[in-house]
Amino acid sequence: MSSSDLYRIYTSRGNYFVRLTHAGTRSQANTDAETDFLIFCNFNGALVSTPICNIEGVIVQQN
16 A cells, blocks of 8 residues: 555445545645645545535544
């Protein structure tokens, strides 16, 4: 396994890609930058997964 693994998931509703990154391999700044990029892509119409927020609207992260 590398520091990041990519999986393709086939479903009856479509195909998806999932990337899993092992804990401790990336800095908080790297995680924040990627989260911001995903939000930007989603806002501009790209079909990407978006971060999960808790009931207070704060993005859930675990490093």
